[in-house]
Amino acid sequence: MSGLAITAEGLTRRFGDFVAVNNLDLMIPENTIYGFLGPNGCGKSTTMRLLTGLLTPSAGKVKVLDMDIPKNSEALRRRMGYMTQKFSLYDNLTVEENLKFIARIYNLPARTSKSRVEQQLSEFGLNQHRKRLAGNLSGGQRQRLALSAATLHQPELLLLDEPTSAVDPENRRDFWETLFDLCEQDTTILVSTHYMDEAERCHRLAILESGCKRADDAPKALLENLGAYVLEVDGDNLRQVKSTLEPLAEVLSTAQQGTYLRVLIDEHISMPEQWLRQQYPELMAERTIQQVRPSLEDVFVQCTRQEESTGQDKRH
Numbered sequence: 001m002s003g004l005a006i007t008a009e010g011l012t013r014r015f016g017d018f019v020a021v022n023n024l025d026l027m028i029p030e031n032t033i034y035g036f037l038g039p040n041g042c043g044k045s046t047t048m049r050l051l052t053g054l055l056t057p058s059a060g061k062v063k064v065l066d067m068d069i070p071k072n073s074e075a076l077r078r079r080m081g082y083m084t085q086k087f088s089l090y091d092n093l094t095v096e097e098n099l100k101f102i103a104r105i106y107n108l109p110a111r112t113s114k115s116r117v118e119q120q121l122s123e124f125g126l127n128q129h130r131k132r133l134a135g136n137l138s139g140g141q142r143q144r145l146a147l148s149a150a151t152l153h154q155p156e157l158l159l160l161d162e163p164t165s166a167v168d169p170e171n172r173r174d175f176w177e178t179l180f181d182l183c184e185q186d187t188t189i190l191v192s193t194h195y196m197d198e199a200e201r202c203h204r205l206a207i208l209e210s211g212c213k214r215a216d217d218a219p220k221a222l223l224e225n226l227g228a229y230v231l232e233v234d235g236d237n238l239r240q241v242k243s244t245l246e247p248l249a250e251v252l253s254t255a256q257q258g259t260y261l262r263v264l265i266d267e268h269i270s271m272p273e274q275w276l277r278q279q280y281p282e283l284m285a286e287r288t289i290q291q292v293r294p295s296l297e298d299v300f301v302q303c304t305r306q307e308e309s310t311g312q313d314k315r316h
């Protein structure tokens with residue numbers, strides 16, 4: 001193979017006049033965890049469905065595991081696992097019955113099927129729940145069942161659409177450990193999320209907004225290339241500080257976080273703290289201003305802001 005599990009060129013999907021996925025280019029390396037990060041409605045699910053072949057593109061080319069999609073989507077289905085946001089198993093079947101049913105869908109030979117079901121029950125901590133109806137499982141157990149079903153046929157590629165939206169932080173952490181195990185066993189994983197902490201765990205990340213890709217790199221590189229300093233300003237009347245700072249062209253964004261105002265300042269300002277104090281000596285007099293490490297949320301704000309900035313009413 002080319003070393004790339006997925007390539008897309010100019011991938012576009014329209015629903016009537018609405019463009020849900022807009023001219024997307026993707027190069028997703030094999031054996032990596034690649035994330036789609038973006039807000040609700042930015043086109044993550046639509047892109048995933050296009051990559052599975054469940055949805056036909058309005059324009060563009062897609063190759064998945066070296067096969068042209070949607071032309072070869074039937075053959076792809078055997079080599080790919082897909083877990084959607086909604087729990088897509090059968091509530092009125094037991095855990096074990098669900099897995100056996102999935103094994104039949106994938107046409108696994110009887111002997112392989114039996115051993116794979118046992119293996120998955122044990123690896124995903126579902127052995128003691130095997131006779132329970134799927135509908136009676138907790139959120140974390142349901143999610144483990146869904147992932148064990150999506151990987152039952154040992155796919156080379158796993159597409160996970162917001163897989164952790166219904167589970168608590170502890171289950172999310174365990175879930176991610178499982179993803180790293182799968183990746184180590186040569187599975188390529190594409191995962192969509194709107195959680196910044198999850199996005200930071202990916203080997204590589206595409207930031208999507210309104211159907212367009214705004215950035216695509218390793219999380220560390222995205223953080224290093226933010227193009228801004230991040231300052232935390234404390235003290236009273238932070239709403240007033242925010243509205244005072246926002247019109248400045250050098251202030252790229254402001255967001256309150258508890259008792260701090262997080263301020264992104266253009267990287268061309270060499271001493272951002274002093275600069276900020278000089279702009280409003282009185283307003284800044286009694287405040288602590290601290291430069292802090294950028295977060296992926298800052299990256300997200302910054303790369304979506306850059307697209308919107310044309311025509312913005314900033315003071316220059």
Ligand SMILES: Nc1ncnc2c1ncn2[C@@H]1O[C@H](COP(=O)(O)OP(=O)(O)OP(=O)(O)O)[C@@H](O)[C@H]1O
Pocket residue numbers: 015018020038039040041042043044045046047162
């Ligand atoms: N079948 C459809 N017909 C019309 N519009 C659609 C259809 N499917 C998706 N859309 C629209 O396309 C846009 C992108 O939807 P999509 O589900 O891909 O977003 P998303 O990033 O996955 O969001 P979420 O996190 O809310 O699932 C949305 O505005 C959605 O309403």
